[in-house]
Amino acid sequence: MPRPRFVLAPFAALLLAALPAAASAHAELVSSQPAADQMLDTPPSSVVVTFDSELDPDTSEIVVADADGSIVGEGGVDLDVADRNVLRAAVSMTRDGEYRVTWSAGSIDGHVGSGEFAFRVGPEPTAGVANTALPMRGSGAVAIGVLLLSMALALAARELRRASR
Ligand SMILES: [Cu+2]
DSSP states (O other), X not given: XXXXXXXXXXXXXXXXXXXXXXXXXXXXXXXXXXXXXXXXSSOOSEEEXXXXXXXOTTTOEEEEEETTSOEEEEEEEOTTSTTOOEEEEEOOOXXXXXXXXXXXXXXXXXXXXXXXXXXXXXXXXXXHHHHHHHHHHHHHHHHHHHHHHHHHHHHHHHHHHHXXX
16 A cells, blocks of 8 residues: 555655754753852752753753762752743751752753753851961961060069079
């Protein structure tokens, strides 16, 4: 039966012609929560990254790590979102600091994009930088204080010895 093949051929050609249009529509990041470089007072319970088009769950993932590189949460395409254009990771953050989000987003056209961004939980670390410098300065001041005190005691002892002669 050669006939159906000839009937289907124009439709196959139409499908092939439509493919390049779909191929150019690979997913681009639209927004995230937390946003890149955002500073939060309290830790979030999840990290959500939204794209402009549907993602392939097989090639998409999201990983959130703390400043030491320890993973605090990971996930993939949120299948509850009808458009399937959202990556979601539940996260558990027990301390303040910088967190890094790494994502890869596979489009249904097969292209996989990736990226990363950071956000912060808690106050800025300027106090921590000052704290690392202070102990050195402090111990230096204590050392000079001890030196001056021992010199003063030595002088006082010599004066006492001289006075008692
Ligand atoms: Cu693409």
